Amino acid sequence: MLNQSYQNLRASIRRLMDSGATSSEQLTRLESELDAELSWATANRVELALVDYYDDVKLVTEWQRRLAEIDNFPAQIAAFYKEQIQETELPVVRSLMSRLVFDLQWVIESKRVVRFNENRMRRNIVATSLCAFILFFSPSISRVLFSLEFENLRFYYTFTAATAGILGAAFSQLTSIRSRMQAARVDQMHAISQLGYILTRAMVGAGAGLIMFYLVQSDLLSGAFFPAFIHTPEELL
Template sequence: MKNRLLSKILPFSQSGKAESQLLEQRYVDLHTTYEKIRLEEERIKQFAPLVEKIDKLFELPKSWDNANHIEQFLVPIYTPPELDLEIKVKLLHAKRRLREDSWRFYDSEFGELDEEQKQSLLSRLYKDLHWAYDVEELGKDYTTKTRIRTSILFIVSIFMFFMIDQVTFIADLLSITSGDRGDFIVTAMAAGWMGTSFSMLISLKNRIEISSISDLKVIHRFDYLLSRALIGMVSGLLLFYAFESGILTGIFFPDFSTENTDLFSGERNAALLIVWCFVSGFSEKLVPDLLNKTEQNITQNNIK
């Protein structure tokens, strides 16, 4: 990749600075190796076309793509001792970055090849290492976006929870006033959304660690995150209607029965509704289990 994706997203962050320093150090290492080669006139003449390409690459703006090309062009110029040393160094890098089976393949193959074959295999190893690094950086990019976007959804859910009935034009648009049925419906949906966002935030670390790059590609997308938020909102809404209809009753549940004089204005009702709607968003199984249990009860009653 021309530029590291993380540096594009956070160009002024500490990560971007560290990335720039790594690139600078890589160029220093390459330049040091190349200058040693240039001291040998016969080798320079022998590989004049490659030397010309390397010189042009050093004149271009510094980038990881250009550094990778320089690295590839240096392979045929190495002497046998230099080639063996480079292979040992790259095998150490490969052990950390490549899969175990890939590393074992390269480690076993290099000992049985002649110089030309070693050069070809080292070039291939370079490509695999660069690809592994690009995938790693892409994963970091997806991870950063997932954290930022999940945090944004959580902040928006808090705004919806606390402010939806406080902002006059929104309250007028939705025809709700503080403490009425519409306010409770919005509160239930917002609490469900907040529960889902909170669940995603606290499980994010473990989820990222076990996810492949394909999984990260999906879970970082706004449409995926919004679908999770929508599930939380619907869960909160369904739970509200479950309470209002009397499907769920008990001392630990809000009482929205017609006999309850507080109905939608009681602080206890509001608190219980918020807690349960938050839990419904936080737990992916609560509302589905409730629906399954309701379906089973209906089926059993019909059979009787």
């Protein structure tokens, strides 16, 4: 997509050069920016700068074409541009066109940020879930594969409760990625996708698991739904 955008921008610059309506030196400077760096920031900057060099026909054509994309905007911004559809004063149209291009770039960049942070958040949560899953079953795996005995049952219970809480918190985060991204602002997405934030939520889950363990152990919670505690290591398997 980025390469295609660069090709379109170069083609637009060459058409403007061929038309002779604009100083070729200024357009050459814009083209040199494309040659210097391959990035969306550069592409957006050049695209926005080109609006000032459009002739009248190109300006009106691009204005009408870009107006077809305003449905991607929030309702209030889309309503503003719909009110400007009948504008015919070219200086006003050029000013509106610059703003429209900027707003469209912002929408596209926002979607790119959302995708990037959503994928990073998913990777971090999956990694946390796998680690929690392995930790949760590590006592049983250790007994089966390495014949390790757990003499301290209290440690076994607290470890199991904490890792169960982490596993539950990770699963909860995994099922709510999309809704949390939709509810977050663009400036919040980077923070909530960080591994540190996800591990903090996992620690909250560990604390919840330990609280539940102590409530069950103290018989504040009891019944057929809750497990019965064993008292000897031999009963683990």
